[in-house]
Amino acid sequence: MRVAVLGLGSMGNRRIRLISKYSETIQIVGVDINEERRRKCELEYGVETFCSLTDAAHIDCAFVCTGPLSHSEIIMQCLKQGIHVFSELNLVVDGYEDNIALAKQKELVLFMSSTFLYRDEIKQIKNSMQQANCMLNYTYHIGQYLPDWHPWESYKDFFVGNKRSNGCREIFAIELPWLSELFGDIVEVNVLKSKMSNLDINYDDNYLVLIQHASGYKGTLAVDVVSRKAVRNLEVFGEHLYLHWDGSPTGLYVYDFEAKVDVNIQAYVEIDQLDNYSGFIVENAYLNEVISFFDAITEKKMPVYSFEKDKEILKIIDRIEGLT
Secondary structure: OEEEEEOOOHHHHHHHHHHHHHOOOOEEEEEOOOHHHHHHHHHHHOOEEEOOHHHHOOOOEEEEOOOHHHHHHHHHHHHHOOOEEEEOOOOOOOOHHHHHHHHHHHOOOEEEOOHHHHOHHHHHHHHHHHHHOOOEEEEEEEEOOHHHOOOOOOHHHOHHHOHHHOHHHHHHHHHHHHHHHHHOOEEEEEEEEEOOOOOOOOOOOEEEEEEEEOOOOEEEEEEEOOOOOOEEEEEEEEOOEEEEEOOOOOOEEEEEOOOOEEEEOOOOOOOOOOOOOOOOOOHHHHHHHHHHHHHHHHOOOOOOOOHHHHHHHHHHHHHHHOOO
């Protein structure tokens, strides 16, 4: 199998590393218009690189790791060439209907990334909720100062600086799929939002959102790009369950009512993390969805997330942002 990774930034490099870990028999090529990125990738991973997908030739499947606003056209190009597609977060619905229809017509896999759905902590939280079998509420705060996202470059030089693909929107696109999976479809949102920082951006940088799920569960979601400490703090509580999670692979705790102590839940046998990323970032989940993509191609297994589901999540984000 010949796989092209399109876009050789941080995410493209991650996918190359994980595809290599998944199978040494896959031939990986990199595609990027930036010569410096291509050269760095060749030296670090020993893969052949090209300036365009056309130059790469004979590609079976592609990982689209460019900026989100470029995805729709690249995905269309891949599908027209008979290439299975793995897409990173799109953040906008550009081209969704056409690309979904084209993938079905050509019987190609069109795979939508949603990494948190592949995290073992999320599976553990779901198990705890099912065992509790009671009504639950949650509070969840996710925040990180925007200039800290990519310390090696200005936030104005990559997609989070653009209002259509802004930093808060990306956080919502990461978190809402798994929250919907665990707590149920979102039927109502009430939003307070503003710009409270001096960041050079033209969008709201903090949100407080009250969420009503179809299941009856309710949540308070706080999202921002102004918190000087990177935080991911979740509390889930009800009559038969209290758990909290700090976003790290070792930070999930369930309260033992009888012993009156928090009990740490070991979600992983082995944790794969990179030193240059936040402690919240677990490579295991990124690898799991790479495996899911190849399983969808070779074994026709149904992925846990889809472009159809993502389209509905993006509609909710539009409501939160006040775009609809």
